Every structure is written in C-alpha cells, then in structure tokens.
Amino acid sequence: MVPSLMVPELGHFALVLALCICIALFVLPMIGAHYGNQLLMHTSRSFAAGFFIFVAIAFYCLSYSFAHDDFSVKYVASNSNSLLPWYYKLCAVWGGHEGSLLLWVLMLSGWTFAVSIFSKSLPLDMQARVLSLLGFVAIGFLSFMLLTSNPFDRILPIPPQDGGDLNPALQDFGFIIHPPILYMGYVGFSVVFAFAIAALLTGRLDSAWARWSRPWATMAWGFLSVGIALGSWWAYYELGWGDWWFWDPVENASFMPWIVGTALIHSLAVTEKRSLFKNWTILLAIFTFSLSLLGTFIVRSGLLTSVHAFASDPARGVFILGFLLVVVGGSLVLYAFRAPVVKSEVGFSWFSRETLLMGNNIILLVVMLTVLLGTLYPMIADAMGWGKISVGPPYFNFFFLPLMGLLCLLMALGPVANWKHTQPKQLLRLLWKPWVLSLVSAILIPWLYADEFKWFAALAVFIASWIATAIVADIIYRLRHANSILAGVKKLSLSYYAMLLAHLGIAVSLIGVSFTTIYSTERDLRMEEHQTAKIMDYEFTLQSLQQVKGPNYTADEALITVNYKGKALADMRPQKRRYYARASMTTEVAINPGFFRDLYVAMGEPVAEKAWAMRVHVRPFVRWIWLGALMMAFGAVLGAADKRYRKQQAKAEQKETSFVSAGASGKVAAHE
Known part of the structure; x- marks a missing residue:
C-alpha cells in the first residue's frame, strides 16, 4: 500500500515511465517496420497499452490529491479548496494548465490504445508505423509536461493550509463534461495524422488507406462537434452574456480544426470511393492536426486573455511552438518528397459529385483561412509593436455568413449527384419540387412567425428547407425500385444515413442560429x-x-x-x-x-x-443550435459504426500483396 503522502511522487514516476515507453513505441516499431522485423512491429501494441496504463495511473494520482486536499501539491493548492464540493474537486483536475495538459495526454493514450485494439486487421507494418507516430506525438507532450508543466510539483517545506479555489466560472456542470469531450476531438485527429504520415512513408496512398482512416476521422469530428457545442452552451448560461458565440480566439481555436476536419471527412469519402484527391486528403489530415496543435499553443502561450484560456508563462508557449514547427514542418517536407509520385488514373466531369465535394473543400478552407487571419492578426500586430488591434464579430460575420450560405446551398446537391458524371436534367428532375417547397417555406414561415417580414430569416429558411427536402427527394429516388419501403430502407448503408443525419443537423443549427440572431429580444x-x-x-x-x-x-x-x-x-x-x-x-x-x-x-x-x-x-x-450539433455527432457515430469498414479492413490483409511501395518502385499505383 502506497502512503498517501507518496501519491504525487507515484504519479510523477508514472509519467516518467510513460515517456520512456513512448520513446520505445516511437523507435522500435518504426525500425521493425523499416526492416520487416515482425517481433519489433508486434511490440507496438504492448507499448500502446503500457502508455495508456501509466498515464491513467498518473491521472488517478492527481485526482486522488485533489479529492484528499493535498495542498502540498502546487497545482492542487492553486486550483482547489477544502470547501469545494467533491465533484468540482475532481473536475478541477483539468481546471488549470498542468492538469488539462495531463487530460490531453490521457486522451492521446486512450486513442493510441484504441488503435492498437481496433486496427488488428491492418497490415502489421502499417499498424506499427501508425502507433509509432502516435508515440512520437506523445513524446512531445510528455516532455513538455515533465520539463515545464509538471502537475506534481510540491510546495515545500510549508504547504498552505487551504487552496486558492477553482475559478468560480468553472464551478459548473458544463465544465465537468466540456473539456474531456473537446479534447477527445482535438486529440482524435492525431490518429488520422498518424495514418496520413504512415501512408506517406509506405506509399500506400490508396482507397484502402482512406477506409482505414475514415472511421477515426469521423469519430474525432463527432467528438469535436459535441465539445464545441457544449462550450457554446456553457458560455451561454454561465457567463451571463446571453449569447451563444463570441468569436473569442479560444473558441476559434477549436472551430478551425472542426472546419478543416469537415473538409477532411468529405475528401476521405472521395478517396475511398474513387481513389481521387489523395494528395489533397493527406494535406487536409496534416492541416487538421496542425490546427489542433495551434489551438493548444493559442490557449497556453500567454499571448491572449480569455475566459477559456490558461494564463501561462509565455515561455511555455515557445516549447509548443517549437513542437508545432517540428510536426508541421517535418510533415510538409515528407509530403513534398512523397506526394509527387502519387497518381490518379481515374477522371470525372465538371458536373459530378467529385466536383461538388471539391467545391465543398475549397469553401471550407477559405472559411478556415478567414477565421485564422482574424484570430492571429491581433496577436501578430501586438508582437510587432503595431498596437492593440481588436478583430470582432463584424469582420467574421462579413466573410463567414456568405461563404457558409453558399456551402449549405451546395450541400443539397452533393447527395443527389452521381459519381463521375451527373446529367443536369437528372438534378433538375429530382430537385425542382424541393426548390419550390423551400421557396414557399421561405415566404410563409417568416411571415407567419413575426409581424415584420425579415429577408435574412427567409433566406435561412430557404437554405434549411432546401437541404431537408433535397434529402427526402434523394431517399424517394433511391427507393424507387425497392419491392417495399422497408426492404429499401434496410438496403441503404449506415454511412448513407449518417450523412443524411449530419446534413439535417446543419439545417437545424442554421435555423437556430438565424432565428435566435434575428428575433431575439433583450431588455436591461x-x-x-x-x-x-x-x-x-x-x-x-x-x-x-x-x-x-x-x-x-x-x-x-x-x-x-x-x-x-x-x-x-x-x-x-x-x-x-x-x-x-x-x-x-x-x-x-x-x-x-x-x-x-x-x-x-x-x-x-x-x-x-x-x-x-x-x-x-x-x-x-436557441436550443436548435445545439440540437443540430448533437445530430451531426450522432451521424458521426453511425458513420463510424458502418460494418463495411470492418469487412473491408479484414480483406485488406488478403490484398496486401497488391500494394506497390513507393520506396521500392518509385511510384504509387492508383488502387481502385
């Protein structure tokens, strides 16, 4: 039995062991994959389990210190108090910089362990490389924690009698669930990043790689969707401002990877179905995780003041910035060397689902760059001595609203369009009724809802109705040859229903955002x-x-x-x-x-x-905003649960000999 006074030391030791295991996880399986040594490659699963176990021990030790008011631990003394209810003591574990970083690493270890369990059907060398790369990411964050942000540092020889307390704004149920779910999304994209870099290393940039990556990307995107929605909900009712989004830099930090992650899951669909956009998909995977790291830098750099940010020593931000440069720079250098050999031997017309999805990707990337510029420019201006500059909602709304409106209009066309080529007459035949119904709804609903007709509300109703009615039209079209409605419904894939639910979630959120913005009444x-x-x-x-x-x-x-x-x-x-x-x-x-x-x-x-x-x-x-986000997240769960991913992964091992390594042949075969 470990004495309670030694629990922080046990947690610190567990983190040191976790770092050692991650170094082994990065080095040994990667060497094994390079030389074809199966023994070394098989160690990746054991190291992944060890990584998870020791980080979980460290997290338990910190939680124990909070629960027992061990104010000799500096982090506990700064973020807890003996009068704090027990449930807030436990969530105070991630109430500050050091503990939230430990939660980040715990999530990373959980995702790494999940990959080792649920990706056993992958080719062994691919799995070894993916887990090895996740180990490399873990080395960066564990080193950062142990060298600059150790949550187990002591206050000796005389600890305080009582703690400084958890930030009162964080003493709320929303804070209990918001950070863990948000971090699950942030960190989940590290898995897709690892798959992308492993694909570049092996040359397996094909539809099989997209099938392996797509469920992980979808689940990470679903978690991030719920995490952002919970943050919006928490700020709405806790901060007393009465609004649901403020274009705060830290809010933007979580929103940017969500935007690019949305582009990524659509691009992965094209790569899986048509073996196209392979280079672009790899680049999106790198950018999505890089934006997650950028969000971590923004929150912890000390460059901004926000209710969401951790007021930390800016010197810590230098470490994260260096790690970010290593990850992004190294990834892009590898991409520059390996991507040019990737070829796609299939084509498509200008009027096809591929074109619409590429348009989707371009708009989302422009939206992300707009948000990125508005978020970073004040920090850059301050650092360069140009003075304090504030970029507020007028800037973001001016660019964001038109672009997202255009994106939502295209959203109705994508599901009903065909791969390779779509006849305009087919779209016209399918969508003229939804168009008419949407137009009628856009006129009637705002007119009946309020005394004054609002054109912006009419536009929002038209776009939301356009998405919903186009989905209904597509379902009817797909069931036209079915013997019965029930048989036809069963024949459609789970991924198809996931896509429909996510798109309906966008429509629901759009109504919520528009109506609460236009029709809200406020009085002081x-x-x-x-x-x-x-x-x-x-x-x-x-x-x-x-x-x-x-x-x-x-x-x-x-x-x-x-x-x-x-x-x-x-x-x-x-x-x-x-x-x-x-x-x-x-x-x-x-x-x-x-x-x-x-x-x-x-x-x-x-x-x-x-x-x-x-x-x-x-x-x-206003609650439709968060209802739509939950619908999107549930769609992500349905998509990741589709059985065809497991079936196709099982077949992947049998087809392993059909892959052509870029390192061996000098080019990558386009795999249909």
Whole structure:
C-alpha cells in the first residue's frame, strides 16, 4: 500500500515511465517496420497499452490529491479548496494548465490504445508505423509536461493550509463534461495524422488507406462537434452574456480544426470511393492536426486573455511552438518528397459529385483561412509593436455568413449527384419540387412567425428547407425500385444515413442560429420588488430578494415569476454569487428552457436597497443550435459504426500483396 503522502511522487514516476515507453513505441516499431522485423512491429501494441496504463495511473494520482486536499501539491493548492464540493474537486483536475495538459495526454493514450485494439486487421507494418507516430506525438507532450508543466510539483517545506479555489466560472456542470469531450476531438485527429504520415512513408496512398482512416476521422469530428457545442452552451448560461458565440480566439481555436476536419471527412469519402484527391486528403489530415496543435499553443502561450484560456508563462508557449514547427514542418517536407509520385488514373466531369465535394473543400478552407487571419492578426500586430488591434464579430460575420450560405446551398446537391458524371436534367428532375417547397417555406414561415417580414430569416429558411427536402427527394429516388419501403430502407448503408443525419443537423443549427440572431429580444431593466416588466407576451415580476448560502459561497437571489398571456408559466431564480476563497463574484442566470424559445434572466448590480439591474432575454430557437450539433455527432457515430469498414479492413490483409511501395518502385499505383 502506497502512503498517501507518496501519491504525487507515484504519479510523477508514472509519467516518467510513460515517456520512456513512448520513446520505445516511437523507435522500435518504426525500425521493425523499416526492416520487416515482425517481433519489433508486434511490440507496438504492448507499448500502446503500457502508455495508456501509466498515464491513467498518473491521472488517478492527481485526482486522488485533489479529492484528499493535498495542498502540498502546487497545482492542487492553486486550483482547489477544502470547501469545494467533491465533484468540482475532481473536475478541477483539468481546471488549470498542468492538469488539462495531463487530460490531453490521457486522451492521446486512450486513442493510441484504441488503435492498437481496433486496427488488428491492418497490415502489421502499417499498424506499427501508425502507433509509432502516435508515440512520437506523445513524446512531445510528455516532455513538455515533465520539463515545464509538471502537475506534481510540491510546495515545500510549508504547504498552505487551504487552496486558492477553482475559478468560480468553472464551478459548473458544463465544465465537468466540456473539456474531456473537446479534447477527445482535438486529440482524435492525431490518429488520422498518424495514418496520413504512415501512408506517406509506405506509399500506400490508396482507397484502402482512406477506409482505414475514415472511421477515426469521423469519430474525432463527432467528438469535436459535441465539445464545441457544449462550450457554446456553457458560455451561454454561465457567463451571463446571453449569447451563444463570441468569436473569442479560444473558441476559434477549436472551430478551425472542426472546419478543416469537415473538409477532411468529405475528401476521405472521395478517396475511398474513387481513389481521387489523395494528395489533397493527406494535406487536409496534416492541416487538421496542425490546427489542433495551434489551438493548444493559442490557449497556453500567454499571448491572449480569455475566459477559456490558461494564463501561462509565455515561455511555455515557445516549447509548443517549437513542437508545432517540428510536426508541421517535418510533415510538409515528407509530403513534398512523397506526394509527387502519387497518381490518379481515374477522371470525372465538371458536373459530378467529385466536383461538388471539391467545391465543398475549397469553401471550407477559405472559411478556415478567414477565421485564422482574424484570430492571429491581433496577436501578430501586438508582437510587432503595431498596437492593440481588436478583430470582432463584424469582420467574421462579413466573410463567414456568405461563404457558409453558399456551402449549405451546395450541400443539397452533393447527395443527389452521381459519381463521375451527373446529367443536369437528372438534378433538375429530382430537385425542382424541393426548390419550390423551400421557396414557399421561405415566404410563409417568416411571415407567419413575426409581424415584420425579415429577408435574412427567409433566406435561412430557404437554405434549411432546401437541404431537408433535397434529402427526402434523394431517399424517394433511391427507393424507387425497392419491392417495399422497408426492404429499401434496410438496403441503404449506415454511412448513407449518417450523412443524411449530419446534413439535417446543419439545417437545424442554421435555423437556430438565424432565428435566435434575428428575433431575439433583450431588455436591461431596473426592477424593484413587486415590479412587473412586459416583454413580448411575457410578464416578469420581481417577487422577492433574499440571501442564500452555498458550500463555498453566499448569493443574492431574486425570485421572478413569469406569466404568459396572463397565465402562470415559471418561477426563475437568478443569483449573484460571492465566493469565499477568491472574494470573486459570478452571475448565475436563470433559464426557462423550451423547444422553441428560452427565457433568460441575469442579475446585474444593485441600484438601490431593494432594486437591482436585470437583463432579460427571450431567445427563440436557441436550443436548435445545439440540437443540430448533437445530430451531426450522432451521424458521426453511425458513420463510424458502418460494418463495411470492418469487412473491408479484414480483406485488406488478403490484398496486401497488391500494394506497390513507393520506396521500392518509385511510384504509387492508383488502387481502385
């Protein structure tokens, strides 16, 4: 039994062992794959398991230190407090720089272990190279943690009696689930990156490689979608601003890999189906993971101030920037040498699904570059001494909205178009009815919904209806020769349903974004006890004010009753909290949720003895934003679960001799 005082040392030792294992994971299987040594290649699975086990031990040790208030650990003393509820003590593990970095590495070890388990049907040398490259990524982050950001550093000889507390804004359920899921998406793209570099090393840039990579890319994209949605939801109800997206640099840091990841999963589909866009797909895989690393640099560099960022020593950012340059630079150099030998011996016409998907990729890349420029330019300007420059929502919306609108219009065409060539008459025959229905919806829905007709709302309804009705038309077209609807539905692949669900999720989110932006009502009020304010058809009455106590805070709480058209609807209890440890204040909003609207009340500051400033919102369709994201993520799960990936991977070993190595022949065969 290890004494509790030695638990941090055990965790530190586990991280050192994990680093040693990752060095072995990077070196030995790669040597084995190069020389064809099966014994060395087989060690990759064992090293992957060891990597996961020792990082999990380290994570458990840090969690144990938080749970038992071991304030001799510097990180625990900075991010916890004895009065903190136990569930917040555990999520405080990733509440600061060092612990969130350990969570990042834990996720990486989990993905590495998952690859070792679920990719046994891959050719042995391919699996060894993929796991070896994941080990290389782990070496970078474990070295960074042990050299600059050790979560087990002690405060000796006299530790503090109590901790500094977790940031009050993070003492919320959303923070418990948001970072782990977001990191699962961030880190998941390292698997696709490893597959891409392994493909460059072996020369196996073919449809089989795309089949191996596609489920991993889809799952990472699904996790990142949920993680971004959870971050938006958490900021919406926790920060008291009442909005769902702020174009914050750290929000952008997670959004950019999602944008390029979206392009990647579409490009992988073309590479798998038609053995096209192979070079482009490899480049997207490199860019997606590079943007994940860039997001890590932005958050931890100390170059910006954000509620989402970790206020760290900028010197730490230099380490991450160096690692980013090694990964990106090395990958692009390898790409420059290996990609020119890749050839595609199949073609397609200008009017085909391939063309539409390439258009999808180009638009997404332009969107990413727009966001990247707006995110990095203020930092670059500050570093160059050009002064403090702020790039806000007007810039992002000016470029982002038209481009995404065009992308959504193309989205309806992609599923109904044929590979190689599509007859315009076929698209016209399939889509004229959806077009008419969408046009009618665009006119009627905004007109019936509000007193004033809004053209932007009409455009949003048209695009969302266009996506949804085109999907219905495509399903009807595919079932036209089926003996029965049930038989036809069973015949369609799980990947097809995944694509439909993800596209419908985009349409749902589009309605949510548009309607909550256009039709939301916001009022700043001065409210006294028993005073009533009317907003639209809702009456908000401040019934009473009282003080309440929590486990580590006191709060002023308002009781506000809401009537809708004269009928009692809800009681809402917003709070203004003061935390003991940091003497800081937070706003805890009250929300009455609904499928078609949210009522949102936030307390401001006291303006008299029994009067407070209140901010009241009526936000229509805001929950559709996150519902759409969940639909996209569920579509990703369906896509990754498609049985054909497992069947085709099983066949891959039998076809291994058909692959031609670029290193042996000087070129790569285009594999249909």
